[in-house]
Amino acid sequence: MLSLFFAIVGRDLKLALRRQADLVSALFFFIIVVSLFPLGVGPEMDMLRKMAPGILWVAALLATMLTLPRLFGDDYRDGTLEQLVLAPQPLPVTVLGKMAAHWLTSGLPLTLLAPVLGLQFDLSAEGLMVLTLALLVGTPSLSAIGAIGAALTLGLRGGGVLVSLLVLPLYIPVLIFGAGAVDAAVSGLGFEAHLSLLGALLAGSLFFAPWATAAALKISLE
Amino acid sequence: MSNRLINWFKFASPATFYPLAGKMIPWFVALSVLFGIAGLYLGMFVAPTDFQQGEGYRIIFIHVPASWMSMFIYLVMAFWAALGLAFNTRLSGMMATALAPTGALMAFLSLWTGALWGKPMWGTWWVWDARLTSELILLFLYIGFIALQSAIDDPRRADKAGAVLALVGVVNIPIIYFSVKWWNTLHQGASVSLTKSPSMAVTMLWAMLLVALCFWMYTIAVALARARNIMLERERHTEWVRALLAQPKP
Amino acid sequence: MHWNSASEFFAMGGYAFYVWGSFGVTALIMAVEPIVVAQRRKNLLSRLKRQIAAENLAQRSEES
Numbered sequence: 001m002l003s004l005f006f007a008i009v010g011r012d013l014k015l016a017l018r019r020q021a022d023l024v025s026a027l028f029f030f031i032i033v034v035s036l037f038p039l040g041v042g043p044e045m046d047m048l049r050k051m052a053p054g055i056l057w058v059a060a061l062l063a064t065m066l067t068l069p070r071l072f073g074d075d076y077r078d079g080t081l082e083q084l085v086l087a088p089q090p091l092p093v094t095v096l097g098k099m100a101a102h103w104l105t106s107g108l109p110l111t112l113l114a115p116v117l118g119l120q121f122d123l124s125a126e127g128l129m130v131l132t133l134a135l136l137v138g139t140p141s142l143s144a145i146g147a148i149g150a151a152l153t154l155g156l157r158g159g160g161v162l163v164s165l166l167v168l169p170l171y172i173p174v175l176i177f178g179a180g181a182v183d184a185a186v187s188g189l190g191f192e193a194h195l196s197l198l199g200a201l202l203a204g205s206l207f208f209a210p211w212a213t214a215a216a217l218k219i220s221l222e
Numbered sequence: 223m224s225n226r227l228i229n230w231f232k233f234a235s236p237a238t239f240y241p242l243a244g245k246m247i248p249w250f251v252a253l254s255v256l257f258g259i260a261g262l263y264l265g266m267f268v269a270p271t272d273f274q275q276g277e278g279y280r281i282i283f284i285h286v287p288a289s290w291m292s293m294f295i296y297l298v299m300a301f302w303a304a305l306g307l308a309f310n311t312r313l314s315g316m317m318a319t320a321l322a323p324t325g326a327l328m329a330f331l332s333l334w335t336g337a338l339w340g341k342p343m344w345g346t347w348w349v350w351d352a353r354l355t356s357e358l359i360l361l362f363l364y365i366g367f368i369a370l371q372s373a374i375d376d377p378r379r380a381d382k383a384g385a386v387l388a389l390v391g392v393v394n395i396p397i398i399y400f401s402v403k404w405w406n407t408l409h410q411g412a413s414v415s416l417t418k419s420p421s422m423a424v425t426m427l428w429a430m431l432l433v434a435l436c437f438w439m440y441t442i443a444v445a446l447a448r449a450r451n452i453m454l455e456r457e458r459h460t461e462w463v464r465a466l467l468a469q470p471k472p
Numbered sequence: 473m474h475w476n477s478a479s480e481f482f483a484m485g486g487y488a489f490y491v492w493g494s495f496g497v498t499a500l501i502m503a504v505e506p507i508v509v510a511q512r513r514k515n516l517l518s519r520l521k522r523q524i525a526a527e528n529l530a531q532r533s534e535e536s
Contacts, residue, residue: 266481267475271485276485276486276487277484277487277491278484278485278486278487278490278491280484280487281490281491281494281495284494284495284498285494288498323505324505327501327505330501331498334494334497335494335498338490338491338493338494339490339494341490342487440502443506444505444506444509447506447509447510448509450513451509451513451516454513454517458520458523463520464524467520467521467524
């Protein structure tokens with residue numbers, strides 16, 4: 001089980017590193033979206049500081065959305081996915097491995113980049129720390145929930161837009177608690193409750209999402 | 223017991239369900255009209271004027287039933303979807319597909335009437351209240367379901383994929399509602415609070431229940447009609463559809 | 473019954489726009505939705521009948 005998990009993670013990471021352009025473009029998308037907001041709403045620092053948690057989280061959601069079609073798309077096109085589904089190894093574990101690899105190549109870079117972007121919005125040191133922590137706990141849920149949508153829309157026309165229609169509403173709790181944690185930290189309130197709720201969401205999505213994704217993959221490949 | 227089981231599965235086959243549904247639709251329409259007339263009579267003529275909100279509060283008699291139905295239909299849809307996944311019956315998926323547009327319309331009506339109620343009462347068309355916001359998200363979930371199903375050409379895959387999505391949505395609805403509520407209490411607006419509703423008179427409650435029943439019967443009638451369309455479309459190559467089409471009035 | 477006249481009923485104590493806006497749109501939707509479903513059924517039936525007729529024709533010309 002564990003060796004299967006790590007084998008899948010290692011394989012997907014290797015494949016992802018061969019296409020660094022994809023990784024980098026999602027990151028640049030994140031940077032550009034975040035930088036567009038001050039241009040849209042004006043440079044008043046007070047307002048930007050207040051809006052920063054929401055902007056950074058929404059941008060992270062959108063950037064994750066962009067990378068979702070990649071999660072199963074390449075394997076679907078070259079037939080690997082069908083082999084994985086037919087293989088005797090338990091599919092949910094395989095799926096969990098692919099989710100982990102997806103997070104390592106999309107959620108983790110976003111998390112590491114976010115504090116730098118937070119500086120643009122004049123977030124306090126504590127705010128930056130909590131932002132990083134919240135993204136660290138929250139983005140794996142995004143990969144897990146997003147995998148369900150990616151599996152359901154496999155090989156459909158307009159898959160990319162469709163994924164966002166399906167998945168963005170389901171992302172709302174993560175957005176609320178993620179941005180809420182940073183908000184609470186900035187305004188000097190306790191942020192631990194938000195972080196533990198994010199943790200609970202993560203536990204729940206890591207438990208249920210692999211099964212749902214496995215079921216969706218089987219349906220899509222029938 | 224085994225007899226009864228066989229009977230149920232017999233009704234689950236489109237060939238027997240199609241004419242049965244056709245016979246049931248007029249009854250549900252009639253019930254819907256009856257409940258509607260009774261509810262609107264109670265709500266518009268019998269129920270007294272509200273001392274705080276004047277006559278404007280009468281929007282409640284469609285706002286609340288529409289909100290109830292939008293949530294209830296999602297649950298029923300998920301129930302059919304789960305049934306379809308578990309027993310692989312064709313009819314369940316068709317019912318889920320047939321219910322979704324009506325559910326989305328109910329969610330839309332709930333938002334629309336909520337906005338028209340909010341404007342005179344709180345001076346704004348929209349507040350980011352927990353209930354309004356979760357209703358909006360429910361509408362998004364319906365739209366996602368419809369969009370997913372219409373993007374898939376193979377009906378069996380459409381049914382199953384929609385079922386997985388509906389079930390994931392049902393698991394998420396309580397979480398979404400809870401998180402939106404939490405978010406709302408953190409960002410409590412200065413002036414407006416929706417939770418303070420006037421104590422409800424018995425007449426009002428009855429009127430709301432009757433209108434809700436009217437909407438319910440309406441939903442069943444429209445969903446059955448839509449399911450009949452889906453059956454014809456999907457089973458167009460089978461014997462029973464051909465026999466049906468050969469009749470003068472199918 | 474607490475309305476004195478029809479015009480009072482339609483005025484809804486000054487809330488006519490909001491009350492009738494809600495009820496009107498609800499009535500509109502509940503009228504249009506069944507019509508759309510019925511229309512789709514009509515189109516579907518005529519299309520299927522044409523398909524079957526075409527198939528029968530093709531079969532007959534094959535036989536002759």
